[in-house]
Amino acid sequence: MREIAFRWLSANDLIQLFQPFGVINKLVMLRAKNQALLQMQDISSAVNAIQFYTNVQPSIRGRNVYVQFSSHQELTTMEQNSQGRGNEPGYGDAGGMYSLQTPGARTVGFPQMGNAAAIAAAFGGGLPPGISGTNDRCTVLVSNLNPDRIDEDKLFNLFSIYGNIVRIKLLHNKPDHALVQMGDGFQAELAVHFLKGAMLFGKRLEVNFSKHPNITTGADTHEYMNSNLNRFNHNAAKNYRYCCSPTKMIHLSTLPQDVTEEEIVAHLEEHGAIVNTKLFEMNGKKQALVLFENEEQATEALVSKHASSLGGSMVRISFSQLQTI
Structure with a gap:
């Protein structure tokens, strides 16, 4: 039929x-x-x-x-x-x-037809303004990083919001530059679109497509292809739906069942002024929203504390598109 x-x-x-x-x-x-x-x-x-x-x-x-x-x-x-x-x-x-x-x-449709269904449903059958869906370049060049505070895992935590990460390389001859290879061209386009101009560690990021189709494996590259922290191996449509530019609000999941708001604040407050928090349950699991004073503080908290341990649980953090708690 x-x-x-x-x-x-x-x-x-x-x-x-x-x-x-x-x-x-x-x-x-x-x-x-x-x-x-x-x-x-x-x-x-x-x-x-x-x-x-x-x-x-x-x-x-x-x-x-x-x-x-x-x-x-x-x-x-x-x-x-x-x-x-x-x-x-x-x-x-x-x-x-x-x-x-x-x-x-x-x-x-889109060149990555394996993802077409997830992409279509996540964005209501269309695409966000500014996204063509036709890019086939998977590697992104990130510049104007803060070399004293950035590392591969922090870049992974940020870019994995927009797709699966294959590998990351910091450029030693240009310490404020890095290459990030995404799972496909559509995911790379999302990262470029949503992260260009984002503030992190006092620097405004420049995010562009790289001339290199991929990152050559070597001693100076970090491999993430098989990482269980990649977000798009499961529930891809849900993750596409939540793609957005950095916001002041972050969402925390996989929290300990007995966690308190005070413990969450203590875990995150080194990254900026926390305006408000909300602890709640969904499907019997504890989750939280944390509102920072600005987007840069929320971004720093995400890149620094995603996949960190809190009360014996590994916390997962993403941006929330909610404006208030």
Whole structure:
């Protein structure tokens, strides 16, 4: 079955949600039922879309979209629809048939198609402003670092917010420069987009694509490909959704069940003025939000204390897009 049924969406909404999964051939809007039928070019595209949206709830303009397979094997053309299917359920109330297949039609998506589903769902079928999704360069050059305070693990903690890290190299002939090799070009583009101009250890970071396609393994490189601290090995869509520029608020998870706000403050306060904290439970696990006075302080806390030990637990830290606690 290549057809997929929808509720409360416009034709453009549907196209944006499903283009990353493959070519869309036809689309029928069932206005009276507030539903639609969409036909992909092949079954595998439809299966990939359904499987992904089963695990990640898609939404448009704040309203949830519900996706399931249709019982129809094939959507007919407009002429066939008007001649012989007016009384068949799902066809008589059609609001319009859109035939979307054109000569030379091709998949509209991203070069890293292994991540396309996660990327599409995370960003509501589109991409954040300023992100093309077409970059194929995986290595990033970071400059204007503070060489007295930065190291490979701190860079890993920061850049791993935007994708998996393969390896990192500090340039000894330019101690304020480093190379960071990301898992793919899309992740590298996210890092460049969101970290360019970020403040860290009193320096404004310059983040650009490197001319080097990858970092050669050597004694002066740190390997992270197999690190269990890489964030995008599991729940990739959720992690893409949380990508943003550094904020004043950080989110802490994998905390000890008996941790207190005082212990969290004591763990982080060396990095800046803490304005507010909130300790809470989600799915039976302790988590916390910590609001700093500015973005630089929050960034320093993240790069310094992500994967650190607190009460015997390894704390995971990311930026939160919440403005207040």
